[in-house]
Amino acid sequence: MSDRRPPSGSVAIVARRGAQRIRRGHPWVFRSDVECFPDLPAGIVRIAESNGAPLGFALWSPRSEISLRHIERNPAHEPDAAWWHAKLRTAIARRAPLAREANAYRLVHGEGDGLPSLVVDQYGDVLVVQLLSAGVDAWTDTIVSSLVELTGCSGILARNDPAARGREGLPREVRLLYGEVPRTVEVVEHGVRYLAAPWDGQKTGAFLDQRENRVLIGSLARGQALDCFAYHGSFALHLARNADQVFALDVSAPALARVHEHAERNGLTNIESVEGDAFDVLRAWYKEGRRFDTIVVDPPAFAKTRSAIDGALRGYKDINLQAMRLLAPGGLLFTASCSFHLSRGHFFEMLQDASADSGRAFALRAITGQPLDHPELITVPETGYLKGALLEAM
Structure with a gap:
């Protein structure tokens, strides 16, 4: 579509499909749904339908596929x-x-x-x-x-x-x-202390979205506990307050060094670091007859694009199957996915398949999502990505 512009050059004209999307509560207008582009630099622009009906104001990105992001419905209230x-x-x-x-x-x-x-x-x-x-x-x-x-x-x-x-x-x-x-x-989280790294840590410095889930499984932890994909040990620290012993498993030696530092910061002596690939280590432990009373599986996003879903599902099923096999009777597994492209439906179907393949029965104790500070709007699926489940080995 050519970049046709209205005479004034100051208004973005949105096609009917884009206008309907806005009215249904989603702020994004894609380039293909813009009929006339504003002759203005990036910033805030007025938007309207082709019939002249005002739609308010939007953030304008001249080079993006998401050309407009709606922010204000009232055409008389220009954002300043x-x-x-x-x-x-x-x-x-x-x-x-x-x-x-x-x-x-x-x-x-x-x-x-x-x-x-x-x-x-x-x-x-x-x-x-x-x-x-x-x-x-x-x-x-x-x-x-x-x-x-x-x-x-x-x-x-x-x-x-x-x-x-x-x-x-x-x-x-x-x-x-x-x-x-x-x-x-230093982050203080429900009595647990750890270091965030704003300049070069994951995300903006730490994983804030799992805060309540760490508290949940930490409060229920007991016996021998395992934190897979431990990174800096945020789950492990909470587990260690109630479990007898915690194994923090990660493929990164520098990450595990930070786990040790965090354990000392909290006066915890029952966390042991294990360096290795989680898939390989869990298989080896199962063959050795190891069992755990509490397990956390919180991997990185396996599906970073829609085309990666099939492969991601295989990865999620594999790691959860290994964890299920390692659980002692009555043990608890908290498992999560931060892949936006993996829907809740796919996530729970994957857990059903893993449970069936494990030959064991698991009760669903809790379903978790995003905390208060990560609001997920039901009209904007892109605001939600985190889903979790607490399972009990029957």
Whole structure:
């Protein structure tokens, strides 16, 4: 489709399909559903249907397949600095209950908070932001100014290194935006302490989305416990408070070194690091007759694209099957997937298949999703990705 533009050049004209998508509660308008493109740089633009009916305002990304991200329905309320401040204040206030038990959580979850392509995570008194579209990137200074005022933070770091930035025609970089941000920050989470690494750690420095799930399985842990794909040991630390012994299994020696450091930080002496590939180690342990009373399986995303689903399902089934075989009678398995492209339906079908192949019966004790600070909108499937299950070996 050619980039036809209205005479004014200041309004994006959205095709009927795109307008229906907005009215059904999804903010994204793809390039193929834009009839006339605004002759404006990236930022916020007014949008309307081809018949002239106003649709409000959207973030505009000239080079992205997601050309428009709807942010404001009221055509009389053009977003400005005060608008951003009010939206950020609302999102931050929603997280207030979390501060009683943790000093690290997500303040803004993009589309889930009505602020598409913007992520803000808090670690102690510093913030880490991700500005994942050209439209939101144009408002960086305004966003930073409001965050400083609203949180009183001592530093803001931009972890603008995800691949999504490249698709927007933006540089992939890690850049200090305000104050000072140390290389590591101590996170306190329901009494457990560990270090986040804002500059170079996974995601924005740590895995904040599993916080409540770590507390859940940690409170139920007992006996011999196993944390597969342990990374820095966030699950292992919670398991160790109630289990007799915890094995933190990961393929990365540097990650396991951080597990040891975190165990010392918490005064825990019952965590043992095991370096190796989880698939291979679990098979070997099963052949040796090893059994565990509590197991956590929290692997990285196996399905990073839709085309990878079949292979990912095989991987998820394999690792869960091995874990199920290792569980002692009455043992508990917490298993999760952070692959957006793997639906809840596929996830539970995979667990059913693994259970059947294990030759054992498993009771479903709990189904988990995303915590308060990672809101999943039912009209925006892309806001949800994390799904988990607590299973009991009968």
